Amino acid sequence: MSSRSGHHHEHQRHHHRQDHGRASARRPAAHATSAAATAVASGDGYAIVHAGKQVRFGPVVFWIIVGTIVLLGMWSAATATYFAFRxxxxxxxxARQAEMQYAYEDRIAELRAKVDRTTSRQMLDQEQFDQKLDQIMRRQRTLESRATALGTIPDLGSTGSIKPQGRGDATPSSGSLKPSPISDTVTFVAPPDREARLESRAPLVAKAQPSQFAKAQGLDNEIVRLQTSLDQVERRQxxxxxxxxxxxxSKVRRMRGVISDLGLNTAQLEAATPRGGMGGPFVPVKLAPDAGPFERQIYRININRAQMQRLNQTLAQVPYRKPVVGEVEFTSGFGVRSDPFLGRPAMHTGLDFRASTGDPVRVTANGKVVSAGWxxxxxxxxxxxxxxxxxTRYGHLSEIKVKVGEYVKIxxxxxxxxxxxxSTGPHLHYETRIDGEAVDPQRFLRAGVRLSAG
Incomplete structure (x- = not known):
């Protein structure tokens, strides 16, 4: 009984397990239809079951898939981290890029400032150089115009010479002006080196182009040298x-003094001086308000020169020159002497000049011939x-070469x-008269020596 009971119980458990197995089989199947595939491990690899279907993978493929999934997860994590901290x-x-940019901009600005400073300094140097060059060229033009103005001042030539003389003979060093107490000529001369001093020796500044840039120290030295040269030229001028x-x-003073010493009236002489045809509108001489020392001096010289020319024209009517040329010797002076024919005291109204027959006799001043004969x-x-x-009178002539009424020049x-x-022999009897009265001709001849002394 017990065995049947046990067998009965065993049989019930078997049926229960089968029923349980079928129920279990039904439940997974039902579950598989609604759930995802399930991986099943076995000794040969891995299988994925889905909807009753099964896919097998080897170990290598499986781990490749797993590794890929892991890498994708890490990449996703890294990407998420990047986006979180980007x-x-x-x-x-x-910020770093901006800092570098600012640094470059600061450097560029500094270099640009240096370039600007250098350019400004160069422009300033060039402007200064151009100004100096322009100043030198203006000074050169001024000195050239001054040289031209000085060149227009003629040599203060003779007031009328008996014997024309060259420039070399007119210098005080010639030694031929005063062979005797009475001079041949009365000659006004400029200083011997006048031509050399009036000449403009300014260097040719025009060769230097104003556009050249004063970079080298040599240009500055050249400018200083040119300025020094121009200063020397200006001082010489x-x-x-x-x-x-x-x-x-000095000559104007001497001329006025000579006229006064001769007892002549300057105003009367000037009024009596014959003049050629002249005319034109009166244009007064004016000095510019901004005239410098040179222009003022030129103005004074022109005024004094006009006075001197007027005095020269006046003195051209005064017989203070010698009637014969060369060295002279008086055989008889003016005043009381022993008469050469009678041996008694007599008045000699002129000077007797030793000369040879045929020697030329020259008039001592401008005038008109009023007598020409015996x-x-x-x-x-x-x-x-x-x-x-x-x-004036010229006596004992062997031949007369002028006619009455003829105008003669010095x-x-x-x-x-x-x-x-x-007459006792060849000689020239020479007289000077004032208002018809004979006066000592040596008064006039000494005045000529005084005038020629300058």
């Missing part, structure tokens, strides 16, 4: 101008009226030395 990274990168002015002033004791005689009461030959009339 703002900070970008901010740092932008001012010295020459001062010398000319002093010479003119005149008693004078023999052949020429008398010239110089105006304002002045006249130094013109009016006759030849002879021994006509009351």
């Amino acid at each position: 703002d900070d990274v970008l901010t740092r990168l932008i 001012m010295a020459a101008l001062s010398s000319v002015e002093e010479g003119i002033d 005149a008693g004791g004078y023999g052949r005689m020429v008398e010239v009226d110089h105006g304002n009461g002045l006249s 130094g013109q030959v009016i006759g030849e030395v002879g021994s006509t009339g009351r």
Whole structure:
């Protein structure tokens, strides 16, 4: 009974397990239809069961798939981390980039400032160089115009010479002006080196182009050298101008002094001086308000030169020159002497010049011939009226070369030395008269020496 009971129980458990197995089989099947595939491991690999279907994978493929899934997860995590922190990274990168950009910009600005300073300095140097060069060229043009102005001042030539003389003979060093107490000529001369001093020796600055840039120290030195040269030229010009002015002033004073010493009236002489045809509107001489020392000195020189020219024209009517050229010797002076024929005291109204027959006799001042012929004791005689009461007589001539009424100029030959009339031998009897009264000709001849001394 017990065995049947046990067998019965065993049989019930078997049926229960089968029923349980079928129920279990039904439940997974039902579950598999609604759930995902299930991987089942076995000794040969791995299987994925889905909807009653089963796919087997080998170990290598399985782990490749797992590794791929892991890598994708890590990549997703890294991507998520990047996106989480990229703002900070970008901010740092932008800040660094901006810092580098600012540094470059600062450096560029510094270099640009240096370039600007260098350019400004170069432009300033070039401007200064151009200004200096322009100043030098203006000074050169000024000095050239001054040289031209000085060149227009003529040599203070003779007031009328008996014997024309060259420039070399007119210098004080020639030694031929005063072979005797009475001079041949009255010559006004400029300083011997006048031509050299009036010449503009300014260097040719025009060769230097104003656009050249003063980079080298040599250009600055050259500018200084040019300025020094121009200063020397200017000093020489001012010295020459001062010398000319002093010479003119001195001659004007001497000329006025000579006229006064001769007892002549300057105003009357000037009024009696014959003048050629002249005319034109009156244009007063004006000095610019901004005129410098050079222009003022030129103005004074022109005024004094005009006075000197007027005095020269006046003195051209005064017989202070010698009637014969070369060295002279008086055989008889003016005043009381023993008469050569009678041996008694007598008045000699002129000077007797030793000369040879045929030597030329020259008029000593401008004038008009009022007598030309035989005149008693004078023999052949020429008398010239110089105006304002002045006249001269030339006696004992062997030949007369002018006619009455003819106008003669200083130094013109009016006759030849002879021994006509009351004469003991060839010589020239020369007289000077004021208002018809004979005066000592040596007064006038000494005045000529005084004038020629300058």
